[in-house]
Amino acid sequence: MNDLDALAKLAQALSPWHAHLVFIGGWAHRIHRFSPRANQLTYQPVFTRDTDLAFANKVPIEGDIKAALAEHGFREQLTGEYRPPVAHYTLGDENGGFYAEFLTPLTDSAAKRRPKPDVTMTTTDVTARNATMTMAGISAQQIRYLDILLVDPWLITLSPQIGIPVPASMDVQVANPLCYMVQKFLIQSDRPAAKQAQDVLYIYDTIELFGALLDEFHEAWESRICPALGKKLSKTVLRSSEKSFSNINDVIRAAARIPQDRRLSSQQIQQTCQMAFETILQG
Known part of the structure; x- marks a missing residue:
């Protein structure tokens, strides 16, 4: 079907x-x-x-x-x-x-x-x-x-x-695309390596989909998403996003190997996501 x-x-x-x-x-x-x-x-x-x-x-x-x-x-x-x-x-x-x-x-x-x-x-x-x-x-x-x-x-x-x-x-x-990405940082420590790689690919592809909305996502983070999470979980998201994309790691390398219909480099994923979350979460 x-x-x-x-x-x-x-x-x-x-x-x-x-x-x-x-x-x-x-x-x-x-x-x-x-x-x-x-x-x-x-x-x-x-x-x-x-x-x-x-x-x-x-x-x-x-x-x-x-x-x-x-x-x-x-x-x-x-x-x-x-x-x-x-x-x-x-x-x-x-x-x-x-x-x-x-x-x-x-x-x-x-x-x-x-x-x-x-x-x-x-x-x-x-x-x-x-x-x-x-x-x-x-x-x-x-x-x-x-x-x-x-x-x-x-x-x-x-x-x-x-x-x-x-x-x-x-x-x-x-699910709001920003909330969709944020939740993946919250569950990261509970996910096996293969699922973490898939989540990184989903995050990267979501940024590709809505790259023109990063400033809007930042406003949503400040006004709605961060208050809904509370200080503790908001800090968890910040730490996890920084750790995930501060450099190329095995999870990012595995994410780059998942797609079968395109060439995707680890550097492309890491740099794109790092830049995006610096804009979204820190402004």
């Missing part, structure tokens, strides 16, 4: 809840390309078959999302030892198909209830630090540092005119 066909089916299934759900993760980056403010890039985005959607959990969401997904061909697959279990909502082949996963911020009370990790788990196993909950018929993972992805989301229009086969144009909420 064409992945844009799958996205269209997902958007249609979730249309009653678009005001509650925010696209995050790799598909947020894909949808960012449809923003009228995005630069037109000649290379393909990083491929991902999973679609992460986030929602706030402070107010109940009405309706039955699970039933709506089933009506549009999605099947629920439950895994793990959590109660409720982790759920993927799959469209197409179980091993190679498109699937959606729902995430929500990890609250202090949920953190206290989460299962203790097995002693064999490493400190990079993020799942061991999370929990699950149910809302509107679906099972969602509760994730640390997810709150920032719900701050100031963008509305982006999906329509047949841009190649997405929905019956009519519809607006979806997508």
Whole structure:
């Protein structure tokens, strides 16, 4: 199945809840390309078959999302030892198909209830630090540092005119590109090396998409993002961004090797990102 066909089916299934759900993760980056403010890039985005959607959990969401997904061909697959279990909502082949996963911020009370990790788990196993909950018929993972992805989301229009086969144009909420990048610095220490490299590539590509907005991103950092994070996490972002791009390192080298349809140098990634975050975070 064409992945844009799958996205269209997902958007249609979730249309009653678009005001509650925010696209995050790799598909947020894909949808960012449809923003009228995005630069037109000649290379393909990083491929991902999973679609992460986030929602706030402070107010109940009405309706039955699970039933709506089933009506549009999605099947629920439950895994793990959590109660409720982790759920993927799959469209197409179980091993190679498109699937959606729902995430929500990890609250202090949920953190206290989460299962203790097995002693064999490493400190990079993020799942061991999370929990699950149910809302509107679906099972969602509760994730640390997810709150920032719900701050100031963008509305982006999906329509047949841009190649997405929905019956009519519809607006979806997508993680603010700055919040999208900032969150990757917050989770960096919990990610294995391969995922860190992928995150660096996502950051670089996001800067390529919205390079004309760096001054605007700085204003957003000062006025909305930094206050939402608080002083402690804001300092974490600053330290992590400086450490990540102060020089060429193994993670950047690995990121440069990921794309198959373009030549990308480690120096290009390092210099571009260093310059961008000096502008965004320090002004």
